[in-house]
Amino acid sequence: ITDIPSAVNATPRIVLAGRTAWRADLDTTNPVIAALEANLGKILAVAVVDVDDTSAANAIDARETMSSERLMPVGVAARVYEGEVLVTRPMSPRVAGLMVRVDNSTGGTPFDPFANRAIYGLAGLSRKIPFSLLDGSTEGQQLLEANVAIVAEGETGVDGAISDGGYVFIGTDNAATGELFEQIHQVRGTDYIVTELIQITRQFLGRKMSADTVEAWINSIQFKLRDHKAADHILGYSPRDAMFTADQNSPENLRLGRIHLDIGIEPAPVFKVAEHEIRRYLPAVEGLVNEIVSRLTSSA
Known part of the structure; x- marks a missing residue:
């Protein structure tokens, strides 16, 4: 990446580069990934990149070759129709489109996360990834823990499903090795502010x-x-x-x-984890006792 075409020379910048899921072997970094890591910071851009979608282990292994707060790995591919033919295509362009959709809904600013949103136009997924809001041991939760984003299929009547139907993108984190700017919308928002400070300073x-x-x-x-x-x-x-x-x-x-x-x-961080504890509430029973006593007293 030596320069940015003037038509898209504005923040927020999203770079799409094909075939990021390819690897010569399980010990080698994808060459496109290596080039993106070296150059995205120079142009204040981020990139959604595809990793091996055949298994969670391979997806996580590919993510482990990355160390960049500007890369967002996604570990599932899209099944879409091209005419009458059902084909498998990368998910990254669809996630990039989702990012643009969310940006446009907030006035063109990149400060909002884009997780837990529907991705339209899918006929299916390259493989169904088990996911539950209630169980952190599912494959989907394990991928998210390893900073690999997923797309999950909605299920009607299932409490732990991400939605009642459709295909929902779940992902907030980048491939950074630290937690300071682990959420990618924070990186994009900071880039936006940096460009504004440049405009002020000049x-x-x-x-x-x-x-x-x-x-x-x-x-x-x-x-x-x-x-x-x-x-x-x-x-x-x-x-x-x-x-x-x-x-x-x-x-x-x-x-x-x-x-x-x-x-x-x-x-602003994204709301990622909800913890709650339901326990007995004695004052409610005490209130019942007081109500009964009050009624009996008034009747007498």
Whole structure:
């Protein structure tokens, strides 16, 4: 990836590259994956990539060859009609289309996760992956635990099914090795804010260094982050007096025209796990006793 066509040179960027599920053997990284890992960060883009859909073990093995917060592995292929012929095709373009659909529903911004959404146009899946909301030991839950996204088939009347029908995409995580930005919508949202900060900063570059210039620059950044907080795109951000600190901005650097800002933002996480405990509630029985006593007393 040497440059971005002007027609799509805007954030959020989604890269689609074919045949990412291919591997020469189980000990080798796919060459397209290797190229994506090296280049996606340069253009602030993410990519949904297909991994081996024949088994959970092979899908997880392929995911283990990756180490990038900009890759989202998906471990099942799509069965679709091409004319009258039923064929198996990669799932990644359909997930990319889902991402665009969700972005468009929120004004073109990439801050919302796109999990637990229906994928349309499927005739079936390359294989049915067992999944249950109530059982973490199912194959589907194991794939998700290994950061491999799936598509699950809905089932009517089954409590642990993801839906009553259709085909639902389930996936939130990328192929990063840490948990700081493990959820891919947080990476996309941060990229979006970075490009906005670039647009703000280039208005000030080349101006004379002064307290007024620096304060106006920081205020412009704070106003933009405030708007994102008001729209619930982020949970919060660092105050402006914490962005510019003396220990990060020595007189020597300011003499050279260099300013360092420490900007903290907290992207909203996705709701992934629900835990609840149902137990007996004694006050309800005590209330029944009091009600009976009250009625008998009033009758007397």
